[in-house]
Amino acid sequence: MTTTHAIHDGPTRNRLAYVAVWATATLAYVALLTLGREIAAAGAFVLLAAVAVGYRRFAGVRFDERDTDVLETASGYTIRVLGLTSAVVFPALVLASGLGYFTWTAFAAGVATTVAAVFLLWIAAVAVVRAGR
Numbered sequence: 001m002t003t004t005h006a007i008h009d010g011p012t013r014n015r016l017a018y019v020a021v022w023a024t025a026t027l028a029y030v031a032l033l034t035l036g037r038e039i040a041a042a043g044a045f046v047l048l049a050a051v052a053v054g055y056r057r058f059a060g061v062r063f064d065e066r067d068t069d070v071l072e073t074a075s076g077y078t079i080r081v082l083g084l085t086s087a088v089v090f091p092a093l094v095l096a097s098g099l100g101y102f103t104w105t106a107f108a109a110g111v112a113t114t115v116a117a118v119f120l121l122w123i124a125a126v127a128v129v130r131a132g133r
Contacts, residue, residue, distance in 0.1 A: 014061045021052040
């Protein structure tokens with residue numbers, strides 16, 4: 001048996017399939033939204049999310065400490081990039097708005113609100129984790 005076969009056997013194959021279903025759900029959602037099919041996008045995402053959850057439950061998908069380490073590292077990088085980008089972009093947009101060079105659209109306000117909500121959720125999660133240690 002080669003190393004390639006050993007890497008993609010058993011639990012690893014289940015994890016890859018599980019992640020692939022979530023990736024497919026996300027791609028279907030974005031593709032259908034791009035085509036202006038909002039209801040179909042939501043339906044496809046819900047259906048594929050149910051498949052992913054069912055697959056994880058019945059296929060015995062288990063994540064180990066290596067997966068946890070990868071997810072924690074990726075999450076840390078993600079929140080860091082989002083934070084640094086937000087620290088530059090949003091004050092610049094507020095300044096541009098104040099100078100009359102930028103107008104806050106519903107989309108821009110929605111993005112700003114979503115980013116703020118992500119950071120509030122992150123702060124709450126950090127507080128809960130710290131309280132549990």
